[in-house]
Amino acid sequence: MINRPRSFRRVLMLRILLLSIPILLIGQAMTLRKARTSLLDTARQNLSSSAARKADELVSGVQAVETNLQLLAQTEPLKQGDPAAARAAVEQLTAAATPYQIQCVELRAAQPDETSVRTCDRGLALETEKLPWSSPDPTEAPPDFAIFSPGADAQLLQNQQFESDRREALIHFTVASPVYNEAGDLRYHLIAQVSLAQREDTDPRSLVGNTVVIDSDGFIITHPDQNQVGQKIFQVRDVERLESVIGSVRAGNSKTVHLFRFLPEQGEWLAGYAGANIPIRPDRQSTWTVLAVTPLNQALYGLKDIRDVLILLTLGLLSANALLAIYIARGLSLPIERLIRYAQAVDDTSEVKPAPRSHEIWELDYLGDMIEQMLERLKTNLVQLRQAWQDAKLASQLKNEFLANTSHELRTPLNAIIGSIQIVRDGYCDSHDEEMEFLEKADSAARHLLEIIRDILDVGKIEAGTVHLHFELIDLRRLLQDVLDMQTLQIQQKGLNLVRPELPEPIMVKVDRSRFRQVLLNVVNNAIKFTDQGSISVLVESTAAAATSTDPEAADGLTLLTLPQVKIIIRDTGIGIAPEQQHKLFQPFVMVDGSYTRAYEGTGLGLAISRNLMQLMQGDIELWSEGVGQGTTVIIRLPIRTADAHRLEPESPSGASESQALIGSSEL
Known part of the structure; x- marks a missing residue:
């Protein structure tokens, strides 16, 4: 299949769209990337701040629990050892409004014979031997409180106390304080199981995050996944990153980290972390790791x-871009389409209409100008082509007429010659005079045939540029009188009136005598031939001499246009010539139309030969007629050679003023 070229409008629209659409998509991708980076930076800052805030709240809560528990240990009911009063004091502590929850308080007796008090059904799992004041170091003062992480028991505490759909994270730990009597002896171990509530906001637009707390021993105290509470970090996913986080916290850093296997079903998580320095004893702190975590898709x-x-x-x-592309493509393609329609609508170049203009794109207006100029050139070339076709058609017609005329002109004298000679040869003449009469007719026909052949040969020589002229200085009066005398008998036979010129003084011209005679005879003979009644007038006029020039490069050492001229005017009252036909007469083989060829003898070569000969003799010949039946005027021009001009002319080596001219290209 042949691929059909696309239209200019379609190509322009496609290129605009192909250029703009990738730019829009790249811009969208870059904007989304920038927005993601900004949101991610904001989430990191918020989660880092949330983790630090959670760590501060954990430390503050632990300190509040320690303070309240120490105050309880100093109350009189506990020091005196009255079980009922001690229970009332403990119950009062658990019922007080605090930022923490006391899940269970146990007043464990130091002596086996004394009664223990507790607010829960079972005793707490903390062993008495782990209390630092149970076996005090004699070198140190016994501490007045101690805090214990739930460790592996954190999972049990979570399952016993809280529901899974809570919106708070509870951090469990155990606080213990010694109770001494007035004598300073240890009476009770005051142990409380406490839970600190950390609010969690899991809304997608909130960056508070879920809470993860890891104690100093690596146990997870709280976690969004209840199954991971109470486990050590090496038992959970992302152990490498969690260990890295704990190390960073111990180094005092607070940053963010990406967790890829925190909860696999939710993909990547973002976590901010901070350290909480928990005072487990008055003189000792333990660093717990607090994380604020949220899924990455919620952060973004x-x-x-x-x-x-x-x-x-x-x-x-x-x-909008598509509409703009359509608008631009239409605006650019419409002027081009108008030019196309304009070019398609040109059927006749005789009347070229102005090309459409866009007045917005100068290149298209310039293209319209070029199309107009091209059409004008086509119009000119078409006129010339038509003229050439007419000339070729005319030349073909003239050739046919010339062949017909020449055939007729050649056969007529040949028939006369053959017929006359046969009559004489066969003895049909009655007398010698009759024989001489037929021989004279044959001689006249032979001379006429010779003239026809000579004219044809002259045309051939002129076209080939091989005609030689022999110039000599002659008196125009004598030559003109000789020509008129030769035609007097023919003029009288047709009953025409001949008006001769009066020439009292000699008129010197430099011409080829025989060729100039041939021109004069041809013109006078045409005047006689085409005039049946009336007169033939011959006039001679001369013009004054202009400034002369001795430029050696000029013809004959003179500028001929500056020489005085003589005009020979031959005017007849004959058939005349239509003005539109007059330009054809100086073309070879032309006699205006074929009908004249039959009515008047001739091949149509005379005037063409005459003009070429006159131009070679530095003269010219013109013909003019007012119309058919108005007669014809022929004007022959030649430069006059005065005595002074004759002295300026160079002499030939032989002493005669003779030169030979080789004809160049003729004006046929």
Whole structure:
């Protein structure tokens, strides 16, 4: 199949869209990338701040618990050892409004014979031997409180106390304080199981995050996945990153980290972390790791809205871009299409209409100008082609007429010659005089045939440029009188009146005598031939001499246009010539139309030969007629050679003023 070329409008639209659509898509991708980076930076900062805030709240809560528990240990009911009063004091502590929850308080007796008090059904799992004041170091003062992480028991505490759909994270730990009597002896171990509530916001637009707490021994105290609470970090996923986080916390850093296997079903998580320095004893602290974690898709939740806005904006820009492409393509293609229709509508170049203009794109206006100029040139070339076709048609017609005329002109004298000679040869003449009469007719026909052949040969020589002229200085009066005398008998036979010129003084011209005689005879003979009644007038006029020049490069050492001229005017009252036909007469083989060829003898070569000969003799010949039946005027021009001009002419080596001219290209 042949691939059909696309239209200019379609190509322009496609290129605009192919250029703009990638730019829009790249811009959208870059905007989304920038928005994601900004949202991610904001999420990191918020989660890092949330982790630090959670760590501060954990430390503050632990300190509040320690303070309240120490105050309880100093109350009189506990020091005196009255079980009922001690229970009332403990119950009062648990019922007080505090930022923490006391799940269970146990007043464990130091002596086996004394009664223990507790607020829960079972005793706490903390062993008495782990209390630092149970076996005090004699070199150190016994501490007045101690804090214990739940460790592996954190899972049990979570399952016993809380529901899975809570919006708070509870951090469990155990606080213990010694109770001494007035004598300073240890009476009770005051042990409380406490839970600190850390609010969690899992809303996608919130970056508070879930809480993860890891104690100093690596146990997970709280976690969004309840199954991981109470486990050590080497038992959970992302152990490498969690160990890295703990190391960074111990180094005093607070940053963010990406967790890829925190909860596999939710993909990547973002975590901010900070350290909480828990005072487990008055003189000792333990660093717990606090993390604020949230799924990455929730941290980047705002990106969805940005993406939706960008998609709508991109669709709008694409629609606007498509409309703009259509508008631009239409605006650019319409002038071109108008030029195409303008060029298609040109059927006749005789009347070229102005090309359409856009007045906005100068290149298209310039193209319209070029099309107009091209059409004008085509119009000119078409006129010339038509003229050449007419000339060729005329030349073909003239050739046919010339062949017909020449055939007729050649056969007529040949028939006369053959017929006359046969009559004499066969003895049909009655007398010698009759024989001489037929021989004279044969001689006249032979001379006429010779003239026809000579004219044809002259045309051939002129076209070939091989005619030689022999110039000599002659008196125009004598030559003209000889020509008129030769034609007097023929003029009288047709009953025409001949008006001769009066020439009292000699008129010197430099011509080829025989060729100039041939020109004069041809013109006078035509005047006689085409005039049946009336007169033939011959006039001679001369013009004054202009300034002369002795430029050696000029013809004959003179500028001929500056020489005085003589005009020979032959005017007849014959058939005349139509003005539109007069330009044809100086072409070879032309006699205006074929009908004249039959009525008057001739081949149509005379005037063409005459003009070429006159131009070679530095003269010219013109013909003019007012119309058919108005007669004809022929004017022959030649430069006059005065005595002074004759002295300026160079002499030939032989002493005669003779030169030979080789004819160049003729004006046929």
